[in-house]
Protein backbone atom coordinates (compact mmCIF):
# COMPACT_ATOMS: atom_id res chain seq x y z
CA UNK A 1 0.00 0.00 0.00
CA UNK A 2 2.66 2.45 1.10
CA UNK A 3 4.85 1.37 -1.81
CA UNK A 4 2.14 2.20 -4.29
CA UNK A 5 1.55 5.62 -2.77
CA UNK A 6 5.25 6.39 -2.61
CA UNK A 7 5.90 5.34 -6.21
CA UNK A 8 3.08 7.62 -7.26
CA UNK A 9 4.69 10.52 -5.40
CA UNK A 10 8.31 10.13 -6.53
CA UNK A 11 8.84 12.52 -9.44
CA UNK A 12 11.96 10.87 -10.81
CA UNK A 13 11.81 7.69 -12.90
CA UNK A 14 15.25 6.53 -11.71
CA UNK A 15 14.23 6.92 -8.08
CA UNK A 16 11.07 4.94 -8.67
CA UNK A 17 13.00 2.14 -10.33
CA UNK A 18 15.46 2.01 -7.46
CA UNK A 19 12.76 1.95 -4.81
CA UNK A 20 10.72 -0.66 -6.59
CA UNK A 21 13.71 -2.97 -6.96
CA UNK A 22 14.73 -2.58 -3.31
CA UNK A 23 11.17 -2.96 -2.05
CA UNK A 24 10.88 -6.22 -3.96
CA UNK A 25 14.11 -7.56 -2.43
CA UNK A 26 13.09 -6.54 1.07
CA UNK A 27 9.58 -7.93 0.84
CA UNK A 28 10.66 -11.25 -0.60
CA UNK A 29 12.91 -12.24 2.26
CA UNK A 30 16.30 -10.84 1.27
CA UNK A 31 18.94 -10.84 3.99
CA UNK A 32 18.68 -8.04 6.54
CA UNK A 33 21.90 -6.56 5.16
CA UNK A 34 20.09 -5.75 1.90
CA UNK A 35 17.50 -3.80 3.82
CA UNK A 36 20.14 -1.94 5.85
CA UNK A 37 22.10 -0.93 2.76
CA UNK A 38 18.97 0.23 0.94
CA UNK A 39 17.68 2.13 3.95
CA UNK A 40 21.00 3.97 4.40
CA UNK A 41 21.37 4.62 0.67
CA UNK A 42 18.00 6.28 0.22
CA UNK A 43 19.33 9.90 0.33
CA UNK A 44 21.97 9.02 -2.26
CA UNK A 45 19.68 6.99 -4.49
CA UNK A 46 16.68 9.30 -4.31
CA UNK A 47 16.76 12.85 -2.97
CA UNK A 48 16.59 14.90 0.17
CA UNK A 49 14.15 17.33 -1.41
CA UNK A 50 10.90 18.17 0.39
CA UNK A 51 7.71 16.45 -0.75
CA UNK A 52 5.40 18.08 -3.23
CA UNK A 53 2.04 16.37 -3.07
CA UNK A 54 -1.24 16.59 -4.88
CA UNK A 55 -4.25 16.71 -2.61
CA UNK A 56 -5.23 13.14 -3.47
CA UNK A 57 -1.78 11.92 -2.53
CA UNK A 58 -1.91 13.72 0.78
CA UNK A 59 -5.31 12.18 1.45
CA UNK A 60 -3.96 8.71 0.72
CA UNK A 61 -1.09 9.28 3.14
CA UNK A 62 -3.47 10.58 5.77
CA UNK A 63 -5.62 7.50 5.39
CA UNK A 64 -2.58 5.57 6.63
CA UNK A 65 -1.25 8.22 9.00
CA UNK A 66 -3.90 10.76 10.01
CA UNK A 67 -1.38 13.28 11.36
CA UNK A 68 0.81 13.26 8.24
CA UNK A 69 2.39 16.69 7.87
CA UNK A 70 4.02 16.97 4.44
CA UNK A 71 6.06 20.00 5.50
CA UNK A 72 8.23 17.79 7.72
CA UNK A 73 8.93 15.04 5.19
CA UNK A 74 11.57 14.60 2.50
CA UNK A 75 11.57 12.21 -0.43
CA UNK A 76 14.26 9.95 1.04
CA UNK A 77 12.36 9.74 4.32
CA UNK A 78 9.24 8.60 2.54
CA UNK A 79 11.33 5.98 0.72
CA UNK A 80 12.91 4.81 3.98
CA UNK A 81 9.51 4.43 5.60
CA UNK A 82 8.24 2.59 2.53
CA UNK A 83 11.13 0.14 2.82
CA UNK A 84 10.27 -0.39 6.50
CA UNK A 85 6.73 -1.32 5.54
CA UNK A 86 8.07 -3.86 3.04
CA UNK A 87 9.83 -5.92 5.71
CA UNK A 88 7.90 -9.08 6.60
CA UNK A 89 6.22 -8.55 9.96
CA UNK A 90 7.58 -11.84 11.30
CA UNK A 91 11.10 -10.42 11.21
CA UNK A 92 10.73 -6.66 11.16
CA UNK A 93 11.04 -6.24 14.91
CA UNK A 94 14.45 -7.85 15.11
CA UNK A 95 15.72 -6.15 11.96
CA UNK A 96 14.54 -2.68 12.94
CA UNK A 97 15.62 -2.94 16.57
CA UNK A 98 19.20 -3.43 15.39
CA UNK A 99 18.90 -0.46 13.11
CA UNK A 100 17.63 1.78 15.90
CA UNK A 101 20.89 0.97 17.70
CA UNK A 102 23.11 2.11 14.84
CA UNK A 103 21.04 4.80 13.12
CA UNK A 104 22.36 8.26 12.43
CA UNK A 105 20.14 11.24 13.12
CA UNK A 106 18.24 11.35 9.84
CA UNK A 107 17.79 7.59 9.93
CA UNK A 108 16.41 7.78 13.47
CA UNK A 109 13.94 10.41 12.37
CA UNK A 110 12.70 8.21 9.53
CA UNK A 111 12.50 5.17 11.79
CA UNK A 112 10.33 6.90 14.37
CA UNK A 113 8.18 8.52 11.73
CA UNK A 114 7.74 5.12 10.13
CA UNK A 115 6.59 3.12 13.15
CA UNK A 116 2.93 4.01 12.89
CA UNK A 117 2.86 2.73 9.30
CA UNK A 118 3.80 -0.79 10.36
CA UNK A 119 1.18 -3.48 10.69
CA UNK A 120 2.64 -4.52 14.02
CA UNK A 121 3.33 -0.98 15.16
CA UNK A 122 2.43 -1.82 18.73
CA UNK A 123 5.42 -4.17 18.99
CA UNK A 124 7.66 -1.09 18.99
CA UNK A 125 6.04 0.68 21.91
CA UNK A 126 9.01 0.39 24.27
CA UNK A 127 11.35 1.58 21.55
CA UNK A 128 9.22 4.66 20.92
CA UNK A 129 9.04 5.44 24.63
CA UNK A 130 12.80 5.04 24.93
CA UNK A 131 13.24 7.32 21.94
CA UNK A 132 11.67 10.17 23.90
CA UNK A 133 14.78 10.29 26.07
CA UNK A 134 16.77 11.84 23.25
CA UNK A 135 18.21 15.34 23.41
CA UNK A 136 18.08 15.66 19.65
CA UNK A 137 15.14 17.83 18.72
CA UNK A 138 14.43 16.37 15.27
CA UNK A 139 14.36 12.85 16.74
CA UNK A 140 12.06 13.91 19.57
CA UNK A 141 9.81 15.67 17.07
CA UNK A 142 9.62 12.54 14.93
CA UNK A 143 7.91 10.74 17.81
CA UNK A 144 6.01 13.55 19.50
CA UNK A 145 4.80 15.74 16.65
CA UNK A 146 2.55 15.01 13.68
CA UNK A 147 2.61 11.34 14.59
CA UNK A 148 -0.40 9.27 15.73
CA UNK A 149 1.80 6.62 17.37
CA UNK A 150 1.86 8.01 20.91
CA UNK A 151 -1.86 8.62 21.15
CA UNK A 152 -2.60 5.13 19.96
CA UNK A 153 -0.06 3.10 21.91
CA UNK A 154 1.27 5.03 24.90
CA UNK A 155 -0.21 4.53 28.35
CA UNK A 156 -0.92 7.63 30.38
CA UNK A 157 2.45 7.80 32.10
CA UNK A 158 4.67 7.93 28.98
CA UNK A 159 2.11 10.17 27.30
CA UNK A 160 2.40 12.66 30.13
CA UNK A 161 6.21 12.41 30.06
CA UNK A 162 6.12 13.20 26.38
CA UNK A 163 3.90 16.25 26.73
CA UNK A 164 5.92 17.59 29.64
CA UNK A 165 9.19 17.11 27.78
CA UNK A 166 7.69 18.78 24.73
CA UNK A 167 6.98 21.78 26.96
CA UNK A 168 10.55 21.74 28.27
CA UNK A 169 11.93 21.53 24.75
CA UNK A 170 9.58 24.33 23.69
CA UNK A 171 7.99 22.19 21.01
CA UNK A 172 4.65 23.23 19.45
CA UNK A 173 2.03 21.25 21.37
CA UNK A 174 -0.72 21.78 18.85
CA UNK A 175 1.18 19.35 16.62
CA UNK A 176 0.98 16.58 19.25
CA UNK A 177 -1.65 14.36 17.69
CA UNK A 178 -4.48 13.49 20.05
CA UNK A 179 -3.51 16.14 22.59
CA UNK A 180 -7.11 16.99 23.50
CA UNK A 181 -8.31 13.39 23.56
CA UNK A 182 -5.50 12.34 25.92
CA UNK A 183 -5.98 15.10 28.49
CA UNK A 184 -5.94 13.79 32.04
CA UNK A 185 -5.99 14.99 35.62
CA UNK A 186 -2.40 13.93 36.36
CA UNK A 187 -1.06 15.80 33.35
CA UNK A 188 -2.97 18.93 34.32
CA UNK A 189 -1.39 18.78 37.79
CA UNK A 190 2.11 18.11 36.45
CA UNK A 191 1.86 21.05 34.10
CA UNK A 192 0.49 23.28 36.82
CA UNK A 193 3.57 22.48 38.94
CA UNK A 194 5.72 23.18 35.94
CA UNK A 195 4.07 26.58 35.45
CA UNK A 196 4.71 27.44 39.10
CA UNK A 197 8.39 26.52 38.76
CA UNK A 198 8.68 28.75 35.73
CA UNK A 199 6.89 31.62 37.40
CA UNK A 200 9.13 31.34 40.48
CA UNK A 201 12.10 31.72 38.16
CA UNK A 202 10.38 34.73 36.57
CA UNK A 203 9.95 32.94 33.29
CA UNK A 204 6.83 32.57 31.21
CA UNK A 205 5.15 29.34 30.12
CA UNK A 206 3.82 28.42 26.72
CA UNK A 207 0.20 29.40 26.26
CA UNK A 208 -0.36 25.88 24.96
CA UNK A 209 0.16 24.51 28.46
CA UNK A 210 -3.39 25.45 29.47
CA UNK A 211 -4.86 23.44 26.65
CA UNK A 212 -4.10 20.35 28.69
CA UNK A 213 -5.99 21.72 31.67
CA UNK A 214 -9.35 21.79 29.93
CA UNK A 215 -11.78 19.65 31.89
CA UNK A 216 -9.55 19.46 34.95
CA UNK A 217 -9.82 22.93 36.39
CA UNK A 218 -10.13 22.73 40.14
CA UNK A 219 -10.05 25.67 42.54
CA UNK A 220 -6.23 26.08 42.70
CA UNK A 221 -5.93 25.82 38.91
CA UNK A 222 -8.71 28.34 38.48
CA UNK A 223 -6.77 30.67 40.74
CA UNK A 224 -3.74 30.31 38.46
CA UNK A 225 -5.83 31.00 35.38
CA UNK A 226 -7.34 34.08 37.03
CA UNK A 227 -3.80 35.25 37.67
CA UNK A 228 -2.94 34.80 33.97
CA UNK A 229 -6.09 36.70 33.02
CA UNK A 230 -5.04 39.57 35.28
CA UNK A 231 -1.32 39.70 34.56
CA UNK A 232 -0.70 37.88 31.27
CA UNK A 233 0.05 39.06 27.77
CA UNK A 234 -2.66 39.07 25.13
CA UNK A 235 -2.08 35.52 23.99
CA UNK A 236 -1.66 34.16 27.51
CA UNK A 237 -4.98 35.69 28.51
CA UNK A 238 -6.66 34.12 25.49
CA UNK A 239 -5.29 30.73 26.51
CA UNK A 240 -6.54 31.06 30.08
CA UNK A 241 -9.94 32.19 28.84
CA UNK A 242 -10.14 29.27 26.39
CA UNK A 243 -9.28 26.77 29.11
CA UNK A 244 -11.91 28.18 31.44
CA UNK A 245 -14.57 28.38 28.77
CA UNK A 246 -13.98 24.93 27.29
CA UNK A 247 -14.04 23.38 30.75
CA UNK A 248 -17.69 24.43 30.94
CA UNK A 249 -17.34 26.11 34.32
CA UNK A 250 -20.60 27.67 35.53
CA UNK A 251 -18.81 30.92 36.26
CA UNK A 252 -16.97 31.01 32.92
CA UNK A 253 -19.04 33.73 31.31
CA UNK A 254 -18.75 35.98 34.35
CA UNK A 255 -14.98 35.49 34.53
CA UNK A 256 -14.48 36.27 30.85
CA UNK A 257 -16.77 39.21 31.07
CA UNK A 258 -14.83 40.59 34.02
CA UNK A 259 -11.58 40.08 32.11
CA UNK A 260 -13.04 41.99 29.18
CA UNK A 261 -12.70 39.08 26.75
CA UNK A 262 -15.60 38.50 24.36
CA UNK A 263 -16.07 34.78 23.56
CA UNK A 264 -16.34 35.69 19.87
CA UNK A 265 -12.80 37.08 19.97
CA UNK A 266 -11.27 33.84 21.23
CA UNK A 267 -9.01 32.08 18.76
CA UNK A 268 -8.77 28.30 18.29
CA UNK A 269 -6.11 26.44 20.28
CA UNK A 270 -4.35 25.56 17.04
CA UNK A 271 -4.21 29.22 16.08
CA UNK A 272 -2.59 30.05 19.39
CA UNK A 273 -0.10 27.23 18.90
CA UNK A 274 0.75 28.34 15.40
CA UNK A 275 1.29 31.90 16.57
CA UNK A 276 3.68 30.71 19.31
CA UNK A 277 5.52 28.50 16.86
CA UNK A 278 5.87 31.33 14.36
CA UNK A 279 7.32 33.59 17.06
CA UNK A 280 9.92 30.96 17.95
CA UNK A 281 10.89 30.43 14.33
CA UNK A 282 11.45 34.14 13.97
CA UNK A 283 13.64 33.92 17.09
CA UNK B 284 45.44 27.34 -0.35
CA UNK B 285 42.81 24.76 0.54
CA UNK B 286 43.84 21.22 1.42
CA UNK B 287 42.14 17.90 2.03
CA UNK B 288 43.73 15.35 4.33
CA UNK B 289 42.14 12.18 2.96
CA UNK B 290 43.51 9.87 5.64
CA UNK B 291 43.62 11.04 9.22
CA UNK B 292 42.33 9.44 12.43
CA UNK B 293 40.93 12.53 14.11
CA UNK B 294 39.28 10.47 16.84
CA UNK B 295 42.79 10.29 18.37
CA UNK B 296 43.60 13.98 17.92
CA UNK B 297 42.97 17.10 19.95
CA UNK B 298 41.01 20.26 19.31
CA UNK B 299 44.40 22.04 19.02
CA UNK B 300 45.06 19.85 16.01
CA UNK B 301 41.74 20.80 14.47
CA UNK B 302 42.52 24.48 15.00
CA UNK B 303 46.01 24.18 13.54
CA UNK B 304 44.74 22.21 10.55
CA UNK B 305 42.05 24.73 9.76
CA UNK B 306 44.55 27.55 10.14
CA UNK B 307 46.87 25.78 7.69
CA UNK B 308 44.09 25.51 5.11
CA UNK B 309 42.67 22.01 5.67
CA UNK B 310 38.98 22.27 4.71
CA UNK B 311 38.04 18.59 4.70
CA UNK B 312 39.29 15.33 6.19
CA UNK B 313 38.55 11.66 5.70
CA UNK B 314 38.68 9.43 8.75
CA UNK B 315 39.20 5.82 7.76
CA UNK B 316 37.90 3.15 10.09
CA UNK B 317 40.96 1.36 11.41
CA UNK B 318 42.20 -0.30 14.55
CA UNK B 319 42.64 1.80 17.63
CA UNK B 320 46.00 0.70 19.01
CA UNK B 321 44.69 -2.02 21.29
CA UNK B 322 42.76 -4.97 19.95
CA UNK B 323 39.02 -4.78 20.49
CA UNK B 324 37.36 -7.80 22.03
CA UNK B 325 33.68 -7.14 21.42
CA UNK B 326 31.72 -6.29 18.31
CA UNK B 327 29.85 -3.69 20.33
CA UNK B 328 32.99 -1.58 20.58
CA UNK B 329 33.20 -1.56 16.78
CA UNK B 330 29.60 -0.47 16.65
CA UNK B 331 30.24 2.46 18.94
CA UNK B 332 33.47 3.29 17.13
CA UNK B 333 31.68 3.44 13.78
CA UNK B 334 28.95 5.56 15.34
CA UNK B 335 31.60 7.89 16.79
CA UNK B 336 33.44 8.54 13.57
CA UNK B 337 30.11 9.11 11.81
CA UNK B 338 28.59 11.25 14.52
CA UNK B 339 30.54 12.93 17.29
CA UNK B 340 33.79 13.23 15.33
CA UNK B 341 32.01 14.80 12.37
CA UNK B 342 30.41 17.27 14.74
CA UNK B 343 33.72 18.03 16.47
CA UNK B 344 35.41 18.76 13.14
CA UNK B 345 32.55 21.00 12.06
CA UNK B 346 33.04 23.10 15.18
CA UNK B 347 36.46 24.07 13.83
CA UNK B 348 35.31 24.73 10.29
CA UNK B 349 36.39 21.37 8.86
CA UNK B 350 34.17 18.95 6.92
CA UNK B 351 34.62 15.40 8.13
CA UNK B 352 33.89 12.24 6.14
CA UNK B 353 34.78 8.66 6.91
CA UNK B 354 35.29 5.22 5.48
CA UNK B 355 33.81 2.07 7.01
CA UNK B 356 35.50 -1.30 7.11
CA UNK B 357 37.00 -4.10 9.13
CA UNK B 358 40.77 -3.57 9.26
CA UNK B 359 43.10 -6.40 8.39
CA UNK B 360 44.77 -6.63 11.79
CA UNK B 361 41.54 -7.31 13.64
CA UNK B 362 40.29 -9.63 10.92
CA UNK B 363 42.48 -12.27 12.53
CA UNK B 364 40.06 -12.66 15.44
CA UNK B 365 37.63 -14.60 13.32
CA UNK B 366 34.78 -14.88 15.80
CA UNK B 367 34.85 -11.14 16.28
CA UNK B 368 35.35 -10.50 12.57
CA UNK B 369 32.18 -12.41 11.75
CA UNK B 370 30.17 -10.18 14.05
CA UNK B 371 31.75 -7.02 12.68
CA UNK B 372 30.92 -8.14 9.14
CA UNK B 373 27.28 -8.29 10.26
CA UNK B 374 27.55 -4.68 11.40
CA UNK B 375 29.10 -3.28 8.23
CA UNK B 376 25.91 -3.13 6.12
CA UNK B 377 24.36 -1.01 8.85
CA UNK B 378 27.12 1.59 8.58
CA UNK B 379 28.71 1.35 5.14
CA UNK B 380 26.06 3.20 3.15
CA UNK B 381 25.31 5.95 5.66
CA UNK B 382 25.56 9.60 4.72
CA UNK B 383 29.12 10.93 4.86
CA UNK B 384 30.76 7.54 4.17
CA UNK B 385 32.96 7.97 1.10
CA UNK B 386 34.54 4.51 0.77
CA UNK B 387 35.01 1.04 2.19
CA UNK B 388 38.30 1.03 4.07
CA UNK B 389 40.93 0.76 5.33
CA UNK B 390 40.96 -2.84 4.23
CA UNK B 391 43.67 -5.10 2.86
CA UNK B 392 46.50 -7.04 4.47
CA UNK B 393 48.56 -6.82 7.62
CA UNK B 394 50.25 -10.21 8.08
CA UNK B 395 48.67 -11.59 4.90
CA UNK B 396 46.93 -14.44 6.72
CA UNK B 397 44.07 -16.58 5.42
CA UNK B 398 41.61 -14.78 7.71
CA UNK B 399 42.76 -11.38 6.43
CA UNK B 400 42.32 -12.62 2.90
CA UNK B 401 38.80 -13.86 3.59
CA UNK B 402 37.49 -10.58 5.04
CA UNK B 403 39.34 -8.49 2.49
CA UNK B 404 37.51 -10.31 -0.30
CA UNK B 405 34.13 -10.09 1.40
CA UNK B 406 34.56 -6.36 1.77
CA UNK B 407 35.58 -5.90 -1.86
CA UNK B 408 32.26 -7.54 -2.72
CA UNK B 409 30.45 -5.20 -0.36
CA UNK B 410 32.05 -2.17 -2.03
CA UNK B 411 31.05 -3.50 -5.44
CA UNK B 412 27.49 -4.12 -4.30
CA UNK B 413 27.03 -0.49 -3.30
CA UNK B 414 29.39 0.96 -5.93
CA UNK B 415 31.76 2.58 -3.41
CA UNK B 416 35.47 3.38 -3.74
CA UNK B 417 37.88 1.32 -1.64
CA UNK B 418 40.79 2.53 0.49
CA UNK B 419 43.52 -0.08 0.70
CA UNK B 420 45.84 -0.25 3.68
CA UNK B 421 49.09 -1.81 2.53
CA UNK B 422 51.17 -3.74 5.08
CA UNK B 423 54.24 -2.28 6.73
CA UNK B 424 56.02 -5.63 6.70
CA UNK B 425 56.59 -7.36 3.37
CA UNK B 426 55.11 -4.24 1.82
CA UNK B 427 55.86 -4.79 -1.81
CA UNK B 428 54.42 -8.30 -2.01
CA UNK B 429 51.46 -7.31 0.16
CA UNK B 430 50.70 -4.37 -2.12
CA UNK B 431 50.91 -6.44 -5.29
CA UNK B 432 48.80 -9.16 -3.76
CA UNK B 433 46.14 -6.62 -2.79
CA UNK B 434 45.90 -5.51 -6.40
CA UNK B 435 45.84 -9.10 -7.66
CA UNK B 436 42.89 -9.87 -5.41
CA UNK B 437 41.05 -6.68 -6.36
CA UNK B 438 41.45 -7.62 -10.01
CA UNK B 439 40.33 -11.18 -9.36
CA UNK B 440 37.09 -9.66 -8.03
CA UNK B 441 36.76 -7.41 -11.07
CA UNK B 442 37.16 -4.21 -9.08
CA UNK B 443 37.70 -1.13 -11.24
CA UNK B 444 41.15 0.27 -10.30
CA UNK B 445 39.97 3.85 -10.77
CA UNK B 446 37.70 3.23 -7.77
CA UNK B 447 40.60 2.16 -5.55
CA UNK B 448 43.20 4.10 -3.58
CA UNK B 449 46.25 2.08 -2.65
CA UNK B 450 47.56 3.78 0.47
CA UNK B 451 50.92 4.03 2.27
CA UNK B 452 52.99 3.72 -0.92
CA UNK B 453 56.72 4.26 -1.18
CA UNK B 454 59.28 4.47 -4.00
CA UNK B 455 59.24 0.69 -4.29
CA UNK B 456 55.52 0.32 -4.92
CA UNK B 457 54.39 3.47 -6.70
CA UNK B 458 55.34 2.52 -10.25
CA UNK B 459 53.38 -0.73 -10.28
CA UNK B 460 50.37 0.84 -8.56
CA UNK B 461 50.14 3.65 -11.11
CA UNK B 462 50.82 1.34 -14.05
CA UNK B 463 47.94 -0.88 -13.03
CA UNK B 464 45.59 2.11 -13.02
CA UNK B 465 45.09 2.69 -9.28
CA UNK B 466 45.28 5.87 -7.27
CA UNK B 467 48.49 6.00 -5.23
CA UNK B 468 48.38 7.63 -1.82
CA UNK B 469 51.42 8.49 0.28
CA UNK B 470 51.54 8.89 4.00
CA UNK B 471 53.99 11.44 5.36
CA UNK B 472 55.50 10.04 8.54
CA UNK B 473 57.51 12.58 10.54
CA UNK B 474 61.23 11.77 10.88
CA UNK B 475 60.87 8.34 9.30
CA UNK B 476 60.24 6.32 6.20
CA UNK B 477 58.15 8.55 3.98
CA UNK B 478 59.17 12.11 4.92
CA UNK B 479 57.98 15.08 2.95
CA UNK B 480 61.40 15.56 1.25
CA UNK B 481 60.94 12.20 -0.40
CA UNK B 482 57.37 13.07 -1.32
CA UNK B 483 58.57 16.08 -3.29
CA UNK B 484 60.96 13.86 -5.23
CA UNK B 485 58.20 11.37 -5.99
CA UNK B 486 55.96 14.06 -7.44
CA UNK B 487 58.90 15.34 -9.49
CA UNK B 488 59.48 11.87 -10.85
CA UNK B 489 55.95 10.50 -11.26
CA UNK B 490 53.98 13.68 -11.82
CA UNK B 491 50.65 14.48 -10.21
CA UNK B 492 48.31 12.12 -11.99
CA UNK B 493 46.50 9.93 -9.38
CA UNK B 494 49.01 10.83 -6.63
CA UNK B 495 47.55 11.73 -3.24
CA UNK B 496 49.26 13.00 -0.07
CA UNK B 497 47.97 12.28 3.45
CA UNK B 498 49.09 12.38 7.07
CA UNK B 499 47.52 9.19 8.44
CA UNK B 500 47.90 10.97 11.76
CA UNK B 501 46.56 8.86 14.63
CA UNK B 502 47.35 8.01 18.25
CA UNK B 503 51.03 7.40 17.42
CA UNK B 504 53.80 9.86 16.62
CA UNK B 505 52.41 11.59 13.56
CA UNK B 506 51.78 15.06 12.18
CA UNK B 507 48.26 16.26 11.39
CA UNK B 508 49.83 19.13 9.43
CA UNK B 509 51.73 16.79 7.11
CA UNK B 510 49.64 17.73 4.08
CA UNK B 511 50.01 21.52 4.28
CA UNK B 512 53.68 21.18 5.24
CA UNK B 513 54.39 18.94 2.27
CA UNK B 514 52.52 21.39 0.07
CA UNK B 515 54.74 24.23 1.30
CA UNK B 516 57.86 22.22 0.60
CA UNK B 517 56.65 21.35 -2.89
CA UNK B 518 56.26 25.02 -3.71
CA UNK B 519 59.64 25.80 -2.20
CA UNK B 520 61.25 23.13 -4.36
CA UNK B 521 59.82 24.51 -7.55
CA UNK B 522 56.64 22.49 -8.07
CA UNK B 523 53.66 24.55 -9.24
CA UNK B 524 50.54 25.55 -7.36
CA UNK B 525 48.63 23.27 -9.67
CA UNK B 526 50.85 20.33 -8.70
CA UNK B 527 50.07 21.05 -5.08
CA UNK B 528 46.37 21.51 -5.79
CA UNK B 529 46.16 18.13 -7.48
CA UNK B 530 48.13 16.07 -4.97
CA UNK B 531 46.94 17.77 -1.80
CA UNK B 532 43.31 18.45 -2.70
CA UNK B 533 41.79 17.64 -6.05
CA UNK B 534 42.86 14.03 -6.60
CA UNK B 535 41.48 13.00 -3.22
CA UNK B 536 38.25 14.83 -3.97
CA UNK B 537 37.94 13.16 -7.37
CA UNK B 538 38.26 9.60 -6.14
CA UNK B 539 36.57 9.92 -2.76
CA UNK B 540 33.83 12.01 -4.33
CA UNK B 541 32.79 9.14 -6.58
CA UNK B 542 29.82 7.98 -4.53
CA UNK B 543 28.51 11.53 -4.28
CA UNK B 544 28.91 11.92 -0.52
CA UNK B 545 31.79 14.39 -0.64
CA UNK B 546 31.43 17.43 -2.84
CA UNK B 547 33.26 20.72 -2.93
CA UNK B 548 29.94 22.50 -2.44
CA UNK B 549 30.01 21.18 1.15
CA UNK B 550 32.71 23.68 2.10
CA UNK B 551 33.69 25.96 -0.78
CA UNK B 552 31.37 28.80 0.17
CA UNK B 553 31.90 28.17 3.84
CA UNK B 554 29.32 26.65 6.16
CA UNK B 555 27.78 27.98 9.34
CA UNK B 556 29.69 27.18 12.49
CA UNK B 557 28.12 27.74 15.86
CA UNK B 558 30.27 26.61 18.78
CA UNK B 559 27.19 26.88 20.95
CA UNK B 560 25.69 24.04 18.97
CA UNK B 561 25.13 20.74 20.71
CA UNK B 562 25.57 17.18 19.55
CA UNK B 563 23.23 14.96 21.55
CA UNK B 564 23.41 17.53 24.31
CA UNK B 565 27.19 17.98 24.35
CA UNK B 566 29.44 20.72 23.04
CA UNK B 567 33.18 20.98 22.47
CA UNK B 568 33.81 24.03 24.62
CA UNK B 569 34.90 23.98 28.26
CA UNK B 570 33.88 27.43 29.36
CA UNK B 571 35.53 29.32 26.49
CA UNK B 572 33.63 32.04 24.71
CA UNK B 573 31.81 30.31 21.85
CA UNK B 574 32.47 31.60 18.36
CA UNK B 575 29.96 31.58 15.56
CA UNK B 576 30.19 32.46 11.89
CA UNK B 577 31.35 31.02 8.61
CA UNK B 578 33.67 28.01 8.54
CA UNK B 579 36.12 30.23 6.65
CA UNK B 580 36.57 32.62 9.56
CA UNK B 581 35.95 30.47 12.61
CA UNK B 582 39.69 30.04 13.23
CA UNK B 583 41.73 33.25 13.19
CA UNK B 584 44.12 33.05 10.28
Ligand SMILES: [Zn+2]
Nearest residue numbers: 315317389499
Ligand atom coordinates in the same frame (compact mmCIF):
# COMPACT_ATOMS: atom_id res chain seq x y z
ZN1 LIG C 1 45.11 4.73 8.79
